[in-house]
Each structure stands twice: as structure tokens, then as C-alpha cells.
Amino acid sequence: MTYCVAMLLNDGLVAAADSRTHAGVDHVASYRKMTTWDIPGDRAIALLSSGNLAVSQAVVGLLNEGVPAANGGQVESMLTVASMADAARLVGSAIRWVDQADGPALRQQGVAVDVLFILGGQIKGSPMRLYQVYTAGNFIEAGPETPFFQIGEVKYGKPIIDRVITNETGLSEAAKCALISIDSTLKSNLSVGLPLDVAIIRRDRYRFEVRRRIEEGDPYFTDLRRRWGEGLRSVFNEIPNPNW
Amino acid sequence: MTYCVAMLLNDGLVAAADSRTHAGVDHVASYRKMTTWDIPGDRAIALLSSGNLAVSQAVVGLLNEGVPAANGGQVESMLTVASMADAARLVGSAIRWVDQADGPALRQQGVAVDVLFILGGQIKGSPMRLYQVYTAGNFIEAGPETPFFQIGEVKYGKPIIDRVITNETGLSEAAKCALISIDSTLKSNLSVGLPLDVAIIRRDRYRFEVRRRIEEGDPYFTDLRRRWGEGLRSVFNEIPNPNW
Numbered sequence: 001m002t003y004c005v006a007m008l009l010n011d012g013l014v015a016a017a018d019s020r021t022h023a024g025v026d027h028v029a030s031y032r033k034m035t036t037w038d039i040p041g042d043r044a045i046a047l048l049s050s051g052n053l054a055v056s057q058a059v060v061g062l063l064n065e066g067v068p069a070a071n072g073g074q075v076e077s078m079l080t081v082a083s084m085a086d087a088a089r090l091v092g093s094a095i096r097w098v099d100q101a102d103g104p105a106l107r108q109q110g111v112a113v114d115v116l117f118i119l120g121g122q123i124k125g126s127p128m129r130l131y132q133v134y135t136a137g138n139f140i141e142a143g144p145e146t147p148f149f150q151i152g153e154v155k156y157g158k159p160i161i162d163r164v165i166t167n168e169t170g171l172s173e174a175a176k177c178a179l180i181s182i183d184s185t186l187k188s189n190l191s192v193g194l195p196l197d198v199a200i201i202r203r204d205r206y207r208f209e210v211r212r213r214i215e216e217g218d219p220y221f222t223d224l225r226r227r228w229g230e231g232l233r234s235v236f237n238e239i240p241n242p243n244w
Numbered sequence: 245m246t247y248c249v250a251m252l253l254n255d256g257l258v259a260a261a262d263s264r265t266h267a268g269v270d271h272v273a274s275y276r277k278m279t280t281w282d283i284p285g286d287r288a289i290a291l292l293s294s295g296n297l298a299v300s301q302a303v304v305g306l307l308n309e310g311v312p313a314a315n316g317g318q319v320e321s322m323l324t325v326a327s328m329a330d331a332a333r334l335v336g337s338a339i340r341w342v343d344q345a346d347g348p349a350l351r352q353q354g355v356a357v358d359v360l361f362i363l364g365g366q367i368k369g370s371p372m373r374l375y376q377v378y379t380a381g382n383f384i385e386a387g388p389e390t391p392f393f394q395i396g397e398v399k400y401g402k403p404i405i406d407r408v409i410t411n412e413t414g415l416s417e418a419a420k421c422a423l424i425s426i427d428s429t430l431k432s433n434l435s436v437g438l439p440l441d442v443a444i445i446r447r448d449r450y451r452f453e454v455r456r457r458i459e460e461g462d463p464y465f466t467d468l469r470r471r472w473g474e475g476l477r478s479v480f481n482e483i484p485n486p487n488w
Binding site: 153155156158159160162163164170172173175176177179180184187188198200210212220224227228229231232233234235236238239241242243244 | 400406407408414419421423468475485
């Protein structure tokens with residue numbers, strides 16, 4: 001399984017992902033689920049993926065090498081698309097290409113082409129955007145009322161995001177919230193695991209301010225997990241027991 | 245949807261359930277999902293249900309009125325079974341009766357006989373037990389390593405239980421934890437709602453120490469929600485932001 005979250009804030013974009021993959025409990029491995037593209041000063045784009053790993057890797061491959069346009073026109077890649085809206089359509093086209101190529105054989109095996117992507121970033125000349133792209137290649141966009149998307153094992157880590165994140169939240173604070181959200185998920189679900197990837201893009205800078213891999217033993221994350229666990233315990237202890 | 249949780253502790257049993265039912269967003273209603281039976285000094289039993297409401301109400305009806313034994317023998321009800329193990333088998337038999345009676349017509353409508361029960365309590369002469377009973381009528385039992393069961397929308401409220409509950413946890417503290425777990429679920433999922441039912445059975449007393457309905461505006465629950473929300477915010481604020 002997977003847990004990925006991305007938040008679109010007034011100041012910019014925060015994205016975080018785990019890297020645990022498993023196909024049965026005896027086949028647990030670590031794969032990067034965040035892919036980033038950037039041309040500093042021109043664009044910074046992060047893609048988070050969940051679902052069938054072969055399909056999502058094939059999609060990322062196409063986004064790197066270029067996806068032929070549906071009308072037979074020009075080949076576009078994440079480094080050439082003109083706007084984030086075009087980038088979202090490109091992810092959709094890539095999924096449809098992979099579905100056409102591999103879908104029939106997969107379905108013969110009883111396996112669904114089942115992927116979900118979160119795509120966020122900014123390309124010079126157009127606004128910063130955050131999208132969730134579905135298996136069918138269609139997508140929805142985050143807005144001021146719903147400033148975040150989650151994919152994978154989303155429920156364990158949702159309460160803290162619901163409590164904390166608004167458009168006003170600063171980028172570092174949002175990154176902290178994303179890590180706490182992932183910590184809750186790690187705590188309750190074995191299929192989500194370290195290392196983590198975190199990316200931060202400040203609005204109108206067109207570059208990654210942070211692109212960080214958090215491994216087991218990372219001092220900041222270790223301290224955050226300890227403080228959060230102890231803090232929860234102490235808030236819990238301070239609430240009086242019911243006197244029924 | 246539903247959220248129910250029950251914990252088997254050294255001191256006894258704590259059970260809690262919400263009461264939101266919906267069949268489509270324009271048909272939201274409140275139904276008790278916790279049913280209790282007691283003969284003070286002899287037995288105290290709580291049953292929590294999730295899934296198809298017509299099926300779970302039919303099962304509860306049979307447990308009240310009596311389920312004929314599979315071999316055509318005596319009719320047993322929750323007030324006559326001799327042990328909690330027998331009570332778990334009785335819930336299983338009741339599900340199978342309902343499936344036999346209503347299952348074919350339901351399946352013709354494309355509706356599955358889909359229920360999950362948590363059954364806990366104690367009957368004089370045998371130990372306190374906690375079971376989860378499946379649609380097929382079979383069941384598993386909670387043990388020292390897994391002292392709690394959850395059914396329904398279980399994920400939002402799992403992290404706090406994972407952090408707090410062990411066999412050593414006292415009954416009042418466990419009830420507090422169950423309410424916080426429900427609060428996290430209420431916060432993130434519209435399909436879970438007040439009022440709540442809470443029950444506590446102390447070991448070897450064979451009676452309910454607490455059977456309480458918590459309505460909107462309940463002073464203890466309102467205070468707990470406020471303290472928990474504010475406490476989380478303040479723990480969150482006290483953790484330093486990353487200095488990447």
C-alpha cells in the first residue's frame with residue numbers, strides 16, 4: 001500500500017509520500033512513489049502515485065520520454081508541457097496509453113489497471129495547481145475549500161490534516177503536518193513504510209525549495225515522532241476520565 | 245456507515261458505538277447500534293453491529309426472541325445461553341437464519357447479506373470474552389495481544405487506540421480513549437454521528453456498571469472534544485517546524 005499527501009497553500013505546495021510497496025507480505029519492497037521534474041526558473045512538478053506499480057512506473061516512463069499527442073501530433077513530456085493543466089492532461093494520456101498497451105493482458109489475468117496520481121506544481125506563465133488524476137485519465141483540481149489530496153491509505157492520517165490545514169498554513173508548518181499525518185499512518189498500518197520523500201515548491205519560484213528523502217533515523221523525523229507520541233499521551237492523560 | 249469499538253481489559257470490557265445510518269445522503273437517520281442484555285448478577289452482554297441494517301435488526305430480533313438450535317433442539321436466546329462462547333455461536337446461528345430467510349431475495353436485488361458484529365460480556369460460571377462475528381457466522385476472539393475490535397469506519401480512530409490501549413488500561417481511561425477515537429472519526433467522516441452509546445462491564449460483576457447514551461451537548465463529551473482538539477493543536481504548535 002501507499003500513503004501520499006499534497007497540499008496547495010497560499011505560499012505554495014507541499015507533497016509527501018512513503019515508499020513501501022508490497023505484493024503479498026513476503027514481497028515487501030521500497031520504491032520511490034514521488035517523481036519530480038524541474039527546470040529551475042521555469043517549472044517544478046511533483047507526481048505522487050498509488051496503485052499497480054507496473055502501471056504507475058510505465059506512466060512515469062512515458063512522462064519522461066514523451067507521450068504522443070492523441071491527434072498524432074507532437075510528443076510532449078513533463079519538461080515540455082506549457083501549463084499544469086496540460087501536465088494533468090498529459091498524465092491522463094499516459095495512463096490511457098499504458099491501458100491500451102497493457103490493459104487487455106492485465107484484464108485477462110484478472111488484474112485491473114488501477115492507479116491514482118496526485119500532480120502538483122507550477123510552470124512559468126501559469127498558476128500553481130494541484131490535481132488528482134484517476135485511472136480513466138480524467139482529473140479533479142484542488143481549490144480553496146479542499147486544499148489537499150491524499151491517495152492510498154488515507155484515513156489514519158486524515159484527522160490531523162482536517163484539524164490543521166487551511167490555505168493560510170505556512171509551508172514548513174504544512175510539511176510538519178504532512179509528516180505527522182504519515183506518522184499516524186505508519187503507526188497503524190504495516191503496509192506504509194519509510195523512507196519518505198518530501199517536496200516543497202514556493203509559489204512563483206518555479207523551483208524546488210526542498211526535495212528531501214527521510215530515512216530511518218532521520219533526526220528531525222525521529223524527534224517529531226517522539227514529541228507527537230509523547231504529546232498525545234500527555235493531552236490524553238490531562239483529560240479527566242468520565243466520572244459516570 | 246458506522247463506527248463501533250470494544251476493548252477487553254484486565255478490569256473488564258468497554259464498548260462504544262455511534263448511531264448514524266444512511267442509505268444515500270438524503271436518507272440519514274439514527275439507529276441504536278449497541279444492543280445490551282443483562283440479568284444483574286448472572287450476565288451482562290453487549291452486541292455492536294455494522295452493515296446492512298435490516299439484516300442486523302433481524303439478527304437482534306432472533307437473539308431476543310430465541311434462535312432454534314441447528315439440530316432442531318431447544319430455542320436459545322441471549323438471556324438463556326450458558327456461556328459467551330455459546331452466545332457467539334448463537335449470533336452466528338442467527339445470522340445464518342436470516343441469510344436463509346432473506347438472503348435469496350436480497351441477492352436477487354444485488355444486495356449482499358453483509359454484517360459484522362462485535363459481541364462482548366460475561367455470563368456467571370465462565371470468563372469474560374470479546375468476539376468479532378462475521379457474516380458467515382464464524383468468529384474470532386480478542387486475546388491479550390489484540391485487546392480490541394473495531395467495525396465500520398475503523399481507520400480514523402485507530403491511531404489513538406494503538407497508542408493508548410493495553411490490557412492494563414483502566415475502564416474509565418479506556419472509555420475516554422474510545423470517545424476520543426470516535427471524535428477523530430466524527431471529525432473526518434460525515435457518515436458517523438451522534439448520539440453515542442457507551443457500556444462498561446467490570447469483570448466478575450455480571451452487570452453493567454455504565455450504560456450511557458451521549459447526546460449532542462453532553463457536558464463530558466463536549467469538554468473532551470474541546471480539550472482534545474486544543475491539546476492536539478498545542479502539541480502540534482510546540483513541535484518545531486523543519487529547518488530544511
